[in-house]
Amino acid sequence: MIFREYFSAYYITVGKILEALLKGTPTEKELQAIVRKYAFEESAATILPALKQGEWQLMKEDLTTPIRRAPTMPMTLLEKRWLKAVSLDPRIRLFAFPTEGLEEVEPLFTPADYRVFDRYGDGDPYEDETYRRHFRTALEAVKNGKPLFIRMKGRKGNDVCGVCMPYKLEYSEKDDKFRLLTRGNRFVTTLNLAKLTECRLHEGKWENRRGRGPAAQCVVVLEIDDRRNAMERVMFHFAHFKKQAEKIGARKYLLRIWCDQEDDMEMAIRILSFGPMVKVLEPAPMVDLIRKKLIMQKNCGLI
Amino acid sequence: MSAYRELIKNFGRIRAYMREFYVYGFKHREQYAAKSPRSYDDERRRMESWLGDYMSFVRTPEGKNMFLSIDSRRMDHNPLYKAWKAKSFTDGDITLHFILLDILHDPSIALSVGDLLEVMERDYLSSFNSPMVLDESTLRKKLKEYVAEGILTMEKQGRRILYRRAEDKTDLPSRDVLDLFSEISPCGVVGSFLLDRTEERDSPFRFKHHYITGTLESDIMAQLFDAMRKQSSVTVTNVARRTGEPGQFRVVPLRIYLSVQSGRQYLMAYSPEQNRIRGFRLDYLSGVKIEEPTPRFGELRARLDALAPSLWGVFIKDRGGKTEQVSFTVKVGQNEGYIVDRLEREKRTGQVECLAPGLYRFSATVQDAGELRPWIRTFLCRIVSFECSNPRVKEQFLEDLRAMYALYGLGGESV
Numbered sequence: 001m002i003f004r005e006y007f008s009a010y011y012i013t014v015g016k017i018l019e020a021l022l023k024g025t026p027t028e029k030e031l032q033a034i035v036r037k038y039a040f041e042e043s044a045a046t047i048l049p050a051l052k053q054g055e056w057q058l059m060k061e062d063l064t065t066p067i068r069r070a071p072t073m074p075m076t077l078l079e080k081r082w083l084k085a086v087s088l089d090p091r092i093r094l095f096a097f098p099t100e101g102l103e104e105v106e107p108l109f110t111p112a113d114y115r116v117f118d119r120y121g122d123g124d125p126y127e128d129e130t131y132r133r134h135f136r137t138a139l140e141a142v143k144n145g146k147p148l149f150i151r152m153k154g155r156k157g158n159d160v161c162g163v164c165m166p167y168k169l170e171y172s173e174k175d176d177k178f179r180l181l182t183r184g185n186r187f188v189t190t191l192n193l194a195k196l197t198e199c200r201l202h203e204g205k206w207e208n209r210r211g212r213g214p215a216a217q218c219v220v221v222l223e224i225d226d227r228r229n230a231m232e233r234v235m236f237h238f239a240h241f242k243k244q245a246e247k248i249g250a251r252k253y254l255l256r257i258w259c260d261q262e263d264d265m266e267m268a269i270r271i272l273s274f275g276p277m278v279k280v281l282e283p284a285p286m287v288d289l290i291r292k293k294l295i296m297q298k299n300c301g302l303i
Numbered sequence: 304m305s306a307y308r309e310l311i312k313n314f315g316r317i318r319a320y321m322r323e324f325y326v327y328g329f330k331h332r333e334q335y336a337a338k339s340p341r342s343y344d345d346e347r348r349r350m351e352s353w354l355g356d357y358m359s360f361v362r363t364p365e366g367k368n369m370f371l372s373i374d375s376r377r378m379d380h381n382p383l384y385k386a387w388k389a390k391s392f393t394d395g396d397i398t399l400h401f402i403l404l405d406i407l408h409d410p411s412i413a414l415s416v417g418d419l420l421e422v423m424e425r426d427y428l429s430s431f432n433s434p435m436v437l438d439e440s441t442l443r444k445k446l447k448e449y450v451a452e453g454i455l456t457m458e459k460q461g462r463r464i465l466y467r468r469a470e471d472k473t474d475l476p477s478r479d480v481l482d483l484f485s486e487i488s489p490c491g492v493v494g495s496f497l498l499d500r501t502e503e504r505d506s507p508f509r510f511k512h513h514y515i516t517g518t519l520e521s522d523i524m525a526q527l528f529d530a531m532r533k534q535s536s537v538t539v540t541n542v543a544r545r546t547g548e549p550g551q552f553r554v555v556p557l558r559i560y561l562s563v564q565s566g567r568q569y570l571m572a573y574s575p576e577q578n579r580i581r582g583f584r585l586d587y588l589s590g591v592k593i594e595e596p597t598p599r600f601g602e603l604r605a606r607l608d609a610l611a612p613s614l615w616g617v618f619i620k621d622r623g624g625k626t627e628q629v630s631f632t633v634k635v636g637q638n639e640g641y642i643v644d645r646l647e648r649e650k651r652t653g654q655v656e657c658l659a660p661g662l663y664r665f666s667a668t669v670q671d672a673g674e675l676r677p678w679i680r681t682f683l684c685r686i687v688s689f690e691c692s693n694p695r696v697k698e699q700f701l702e703d704l705r706a707m708y709a710l711y712g713l714g715g716e717s718v
Contacts, residue, residue: 002522003314005392006400007496010310014397042309042352055394057431058401066427067405074469077453082493083473086484095480101472109528114489114559117616122648139479142507172511173487173563181509235326237565240513242374244361245329253329258374273677276706291711293684298713300687303701
């Protein structure tokens with residue numbers, strides 16, 4: 001249903017080559033650059049020879065083409081059905097979304113056809129007009145590299161405001177929240193979008209105050225005891241990190257995970273969830289954190 | 304022996320290899336014994352070609368381990384989508400595609416098979432030294448396929464069948480929409496195909512806790528969604544986790560269950576043979592065949608809806624008739640309101656109540672209390688009581704806790 005040759009990198013690349021041929025006479029180097037940009041590492045060895053040798057009869061030896069117009073393909077039914085499904089997602093209200101032409105299209109799926117069963121229950125308020133306005137302003141700032149003036153309630157309920165330079169909107173599917181990743185402010189780097197009480201483009205002068213740099217990373221080393229399918233569960237659970245695994249015994253594995261240092265608390269509780277099947281070996285502060293939690297638990301008198 | 308090709312005909316084999324390389328990544332060449340070494344070399348080479356930036360290796364005493372290492376928080380788009388863009392084709396396929404859509408460049412142009420063949424040969428292929436020979440049946444097959452995919456339309460004019468380009472009444476949404484939904488929506492790879500139609504630029508979005516491996520099941524998922532839309536039964540091929548043996552199951556697909564905390568994806572389906580609703584891991588399914596519609600779809604989905612309040616995950620015991628009660632109490636310090644917030648936002652179908660200042664109890668009635676154990680352990684350091692109607696679950700929880708103390712050298716009495 002999805003695996004179709006007309007969606008392939010090769011078709012896209014050939015389309016771009018034909019477009020270039022129609023615009024003029026590209027050099028061999030320019031054609032190779034198109035292949036490098038749109039296809040895979042080894043594709044140059046296939047695409048250009050196939051065109052030149054007439055296996056694909058779309059380009060002649062003199063680098064002209066019998067094709068007369070820049071190639072286009074109508075949107076496929078699958079693409080329309082997916083777009084219709086997206087139009088039913090509550091998060092689409094963050095955008096202006098054209099639904100013209102989709103009226104009669106059967107969605108690929110509806111919200112009733114799937115369920116995310118472990119998403120946190122306090123996700124962002126996509127129905128809230130102020131939130132949506134803040135989202136659009138933040139998106140514009142990110143896309144155009146403009147500074148933002150933001151105001152929010154601090155931890156103690158006090159009013160906090162300032163100017164920052166956002167560079168990405170980060171979405172967590174688990175939290176169902178958007179966070180604004182920013183630079184240039186010493187006090188904030190990550191802001192929960194839903195917590196902003198004011199968010200507007202900053203028109204005045206903006207001074208880069210050299211905020212904190214990118215989050216420092218650390219390597220967490222875990223030893224996995226593959227009982228109760230632990231190895232598979234751990235590997236899946238930590239799959240979204242940069243990681244490296246090694247088998248060190250009949251049912252023992254070592255897993256190195258590169259993660260942001262600032263997420264150490266979240267990492268600790270994720271590791272604890274695997275119980276005795278996973279032991280932290282490094283770094284020492286993480287081992288101490290887990291030990292401290294277990295000592296506190298022991299003092300709760302459960303056993 | 305056929306020569307290596309960068310593109311592939313079937314997704315099944317590369318799907319298995321990519322999962323091995325990305326999710327696990329600790330095997331060396333000889334351990335892929337089930338497949339031939341030649342097959343391993345070819346699949347590894349393909350992954351290197353598609354995903355070279357993400358390939359890593361480590362040398363161990365047993366040999367060289369190649370694996371995919373991707374920090375999904377530091378990329379804009381799922382690199383595994385590249386595998387869906389590596390479908391092989393014949394020389395005729397690609398030649399026909401571009402010529403056909405060039406001839407039918409406007410929906411006002413309608414031509415028969417014969418007319419199309421004539422124009423193709425006269426205006427396109429004749430300019431080559433050895434023109435490709437196109438037979439009518441190949442062209443008919445391609446036209447039929449493109450009509451089914453919505454690229455072309457077909458109409459009868461007297462005894463003639465005419466083909467024309469489908470009208471593009473749908474506008475492409477903004478790139479922002481595609482950048483976001485191609486990553487967070489089911490079957491997001493379709494959004495990636497749409498992105499390929501736009502001008503490239505950096506995405507304004509990043510993703511945290513982003514499981515990208517689910518895309519390997521996109522085709523299976525799309526077929527299951529299609530069956531649900533048609534309210535049809537399906538025959539699925541499920542590979543048993545323990546034995547590795549494939550088995551066929553005829554079931555009514557009712558809903559896809561997605562985990563955003565593990566990246567796992569499940570099909571919840573009714574099995575007429577077992578007269579119960581059960582879950583199938585999508586990554587264990589290797590094939591889906593859509594069968595005829597069933598009049599029981601609505602009734603069966605309502606049955607799943609009725610079970611939903613007692614589902615913590617996907618496991619349904621004893622046809623859903625029996626449930627288990629589980630509860631635990633945590634102590635919360637004066638400045639630890641965030642713990643209560645955590646309980647509230649993570650409770651799913653459970654209840655949270657304040658027993659006394661600084662003492663909160665979570666309770667739930669669920670199909671399988673064992674499914675809660677990992678989550679409950681995330682509150683270790685403050686659990687003052689744990690109860691479960693299934694004694695085995697409680698016993699295992701406490702046994703695990705003792706083992707954890709031992710693991711970190713915390714045996715003996717209170718510290």
